[in-house]
Amino acid sequence: MMNWPVMNLSGGPVEMTSRTLRDMARPMMYHYDPAFIEFFDHTCQLLQQVYRTQYDVVIMQSEAVLGLEAAAACLISPGDKVLNLVSGVYGKFYQDFIEKYGGVTVEVAVPYNEAVDPDDVRRALRDNPGIKFLSVVHSETPSGTVNPVKEIGAIAKEFGVITIVDTVSGLAGEVLSPEEWGMDVAIAGPQKCLGGPPGLSLMAISPAAWQAMEEKRPAPVRGTFLSILDWKTTWLEQRRFPYTPSVSDIYGLESALTQALEEGIEQVAARHATIARACRAGVKALGLELWPAREEIAAPAVTAIKLPVGLVDAQLRQHIRRRYGIMISGGYGELLGQLFRLGHMGQAAHPTYLAAQLAILERSLADLGYPVQWGAGVGAAMATLEGWGD
Known part of the structure; x- marks a missing residue:
């Protein structure tokens, strides 16, 4: 069997803290034990705090794709017009759910290294009367980009449009609030910036969305x-x-949420942004090119990097994994073979993890014949982190 990785620095699921791992080993409870009812309720309250919302929260019992499909299934009626904003693989993927449930897709698309322009959203809503829903990905993990969801949500509200927001890798990577950002159905995953276990859909639901589901x-x-x-x-x-919840996953989620709130959501988001910025500095110092068209749309969750000429994606990633024990991610879907991604989510959003990741990337590039200046990547990254922890 393959050796387990020394570090998991992928696009998620990511490493969990030792505290979360210990907490997931708590005794298995019957889901109608009064202690578990209290525990589940407490976990929902923590999730509301992390979301910074007074909306109802729902923890559906499967990976976030369940929440994404459930939003389409429960909201979209046959013939409903849905404005789908596409800036990457997951944005395009949502069209399948829209049309599976009878919706009519109106698309605004940009290249997969770009972000959606809010002015284009306004134009699309103005030019296509009768749009009922808008779907958008906040953090396109496969592209390493983010969309301006706060601005898009405000425009949707002007037109009375209900929003479905995939923030699977966005929650805790940025400070957000469904009320402030115009998110009617927000869907997140615990296995990204929160550093929790996969297997749950973390949802915030506005009153307007509940009404639309009833209608x-x-x-x-x-x-x-x-x-x-x-x-x-x-x-x-x-x-x-409605059915048996995943008890151990709820233990892990409660632990991850508690740790995020103890640190402070603003601090968690700032830590992700700081490490992402340092990672980009290190990547550029190695002579590599970032995938996002502009740094201001680069995601805090992962850094996406164009594959250098002469290198093969699978070869590079396999070399890093097999020789040095670090797992990183490649492109996904249409982006497969065009880029690779360095993850820095959860506890990996830390200088120690970043230094190790960039050093091994540098060593691996040299192993494969790509010219490097020794120490350039780590040095440039560390130079941005003056004052870390002050």
Whole structure:
């Protein structure tokens, strides 16, 4: 069998802290034990604090793709027009859900190294009367880019449009609030910047979104794993579950949320932004080119890097993994073979992890015949971190 990695510095799931791992080993409880009901309620309260919201939160019991599909299934009626904003693989992917549930897609697309311009959103809404929903990816992990969701959400509200926001790798990477950002259904994952276990969909739901779910034609979605309304009528209203929750994953989520709040969400987001900026400085010092068209749209979660001429994506990543034990990510979907990604989420958003990652990248590039100036990448990154921890 393959040796386990020394470091997981991928695009997620990411490493969990030793505290989270210990907390996930707490005794297994029956999900209707009063202690677990109290624990689940406490976890939901923590999630509201991390989201900085008074909206209802729902923790659906599967990886965030469940929450993303559930939003489409529960909101979109046949014939509804949906403005889908595409700046990467996941944005384009959402069209499948829109059309699976009978929606009519209106697309605003940009190259996958760019971000959506809010002016284009306004224009699309003005030129296409009757759009009911807008879907957008906050943090396009495969591209290492972010979209200006706060500005987009404000425009959607002007037109009375309900928003569906994929913030799977955005939550805790930036300071956000569904109310302030115009997010009606926000979907996040614990396995990215929060550094928690995969397997849960972390959702915040506005009153307007609940109303739209109740008004879905020909009938609201009920009695299915995809039903968000079932969580409203069972958990939110009766403190019961529509099905058995993933008890150990909830332990891990509670731990990750608690640690984020102890550090402070502003500090968590600042730490991710600082390490991402340092990583970009190190990458450029190695003579490599960033994938995002501009640094101001570069994601705090991962740094995406154009593959240098003469190197093969799989060869580079396999070399780093097999020889040095570090797992990084390649491109995904249409971007496969065009870029590779350095992850710096959760506890990996720290100078020690970054120094190790850049040093091994430098060593591996040299191993494969790419010219490097020894110490350039780590040195440039560390030079940006003066005052870290002060």
